[in-house]
Amino acid sequence: MQTSTQPEIFAEQEAAQAAAIGIDQSLGDFTYDVKYDYDAGSGLTENTVRYISAVKKEAPWILDFRLNALKTFLAKPLPTHWATKDLENINFDKIRYYLAQGQKPKRTWDEVPEDIKKTFERLGVPEQERKFLAGVEAQFDSEAAYSNIKDIVAKQGVIFMNSTQALREHPELFRKWFGKVIPTSDNKFSALNSAVFSGGSFIYVPPGVKVAQPLQAYFRINAENFGQFERTLIICDEGSEVTYMEGCTAPKFSTSTLHSAVVELVALKGAKIQYITVQNWAPNVYNLVTKRGLALEDAEIKWIDCNIGSRLTMKYPGVVLKGRRARGEVISIALANDGQHQDTGAKMIHAADETTSTIVSKSISVGEGRATYRGQVHIPKHLRGCKNNTECDALLINTNSRTDTYPAITVRGDKHATQHEASVSKVSEEMIFYMQQRGLTEAQAMSLAVNGFINDLASQFPMEYSVELKRLIELEMEGSVG
Amino acid sequence: MHTLEIRDLVVALTETPDKPIVKGVSLTIKSGEVHAVMGPNGTGKSTLSKAIAGHPDYTITSGDVFLDGKSVLEMEPDERARAGIFLAFQYPSEIPGVSIANFLRAAVQARLGEGEDLDAVAYYKNLYAKMDMLKIDRKFTSRAVNEGFSGGEKKRCEILQMAMLEPSFALMDETDSGLDIDALKIVAEGVNQLRGPKLGVLLITHYQRLLNHIVPDYVHVMYDGRIVKSGDKNLAIELEAKGYDWVKDIAVPAMS
Structure with a gap:
């Protein structure tokens, strides 16, 4: 993927970001004033933090905690002296830090790209969970x-x-x-x-x-x-x-x-x-x-x-x-x-x-x-x-x-x-050829090699996770060969 | 009944396509036949088998290979394998962390149609039957493929895979290399078990001694990229007696 055109990428994904978070109304005891029925806007200021805390009706100590944290955040440099410079491409002013539920973009199942749908299918994700993950439904009710x-x-x-x-x-x-x-x-x-x-x-x-x-x-x-x-x-x-x-x-x-x-x-x-x-x-x-x-x-x-x-x-x-x-x-x-x-x-x-x-x-x-x-x-x-x-x-x-x-x-x-x-x-290449000679496709050969590499660790995962991990690696490898 | 036809095959290393190693080999193998290809080192025997299997290091610059009349040259190595061509490697790769049982299972699964699931119970039943036939210990298949195997174990692992995948044609590349006489006997016994009307074999070897244990129907002598003499099993015995210098003498007029 490209690494040079950050503002565009962020702009394009602004709508996508909006789907990220919402207030869980199912908790029952929570309402918010109509005049606050927006998201917290883009960018991070003291107002953003006050807004989030107010929407959540938090105790004063939590608000203080948040405000102190904000000062620390603004004062601290990015750790780019040891970490990757790619961190500098994060545009903190373009991020929406909190969004009320009413502001979620409505997306229909038809708008979800075909390959995403296929992946859900192949991973065996149940119907309702698929809709949730695809951002069609804000809440997954199980x-x-x-x-x-x-x-x-x-x-x-x-x-x-x-x-x-x-x-x-x-x-x-x-x-x-x-x-x-x-x-x-x-x-x-x-x-x-x-x-x-x-x-x-x-x-x-x-x-x-x-x-x-x-x-x-x-x-x-x-x-x-x-x-x-x-x-x-x-x-x-x-x-x-x-x-x-x-x-x-x-x-x-x-x-x-x-x-x-x-x-x-x-x-x-x-x-x-x-x-x-x-x-x-x-x-x-x-x-x-x-x-x-x-x-x-x-x-x-x-x-x-x-x-x-x-x-x-x-x-x-x-x-x-x-x-x-x-x-x-x-x-x-x-x-x-x-x-x-x-x-x-x-x-x-x-x-x-x-x-x-x-x-x-x-x-x-x-x-x-x-x-x-x-x-x-x-x-x-x-x-x-x-x-x-x-x-x-x-x-x-x-x-x-x-x-x-x-x-x-x-x-x-x-x-x-x-x-x-x-x-x-x-x-x-020799290992891949060996496996292909036994009838596995190049992608199957690669995913088998990867699964072999992590085999001793994957066995420590709970059964359902290690099975899913294996399938996931297969899907990743499929995309990596031409 | 299947046929593997190698026609005027010229093969070079992919990086040096103008320097052929195999310089025009023609050979037809039918189900049930065992063809031995003998010859000194560096004469193109292994190259021939790898090129037929589709190894990316080798390029076929002219000629063709037909499986039941259909050219395999446009097929990927895995397609050729699924079509029935099996290569028993001289130096099989290690696959760390992947057990023989799981590897074979993936290979068997790869031969099933889209959406078709392998019957695990039937698979293990078949695997154990084949292991019993080849006198292989049950514990063997829980080991990672070829990892830390002795020379003999690697070759037995190849034979077991061949038994499980039931190819129409087996290309056996220097099956006897690196084996002591006891290991050689065990491997030969395995091949003899699998020999039958459904299997055609191309047996590549440097030494005549393997042919004491696997008696071929035909023997071809290769020298400098060409088959210079063909005959029955007696040719191997003659070769053993006269040595490879003898074929050089035959090869000279063939090249002129």
């Missing part, structure tokens, strides 16, 4: 399936709702950890999210409760969850366990061009959180997400992160290992197709003795796709008995693909163990 899960977990005292609602109904719980794992000033985009956040999930698991089935934000909550600037906070109290899955493998059509989420996880003593993401973005999207967990004594946080699509993804899930014997793990798969840049990795901040971290990253670059691994492991001198294991493997599909690895492992002191392995392999 409350029946979803509330069933909610009922079960609610009996155990688990709170699972969207963030807007949680801020209203559980302000004490929310406020205690909100912005504590990822401070507003962490980076420019965490500050942006803190100023204009809307949607996302809130989960609280009481002490000792082990949630048997994974909680999903997989078509399952409401339109707001698919927002540009969602904010997710998961708190697992002592000894509790939860698995959360977000995203979907169907391409998100007509979403906005900037997605900047913040996800904070808190695992108290002995708690376990597993957070699984499979995302497939439209090729015009900047996906700039900050994800971090805080693991206290004997707690465990595991990120499983799979990134496909987007124009630029920058995402480095991290764990702050704050308590003794805490464990952190990041498993990441990134696929960069033509014109895409997947800049992903992991952060492991060891802050207590005997903490353990593991990073396994696999990236695939196809055509002119570019994959970058960026890792940061920090073990300070005063600690003892910390361990880190980092493994990053890259697979190149065509000769003009690109992969870079920037592992930064800082280990001070001599009472620790670290291991780092990296490999770059290529799908050779």
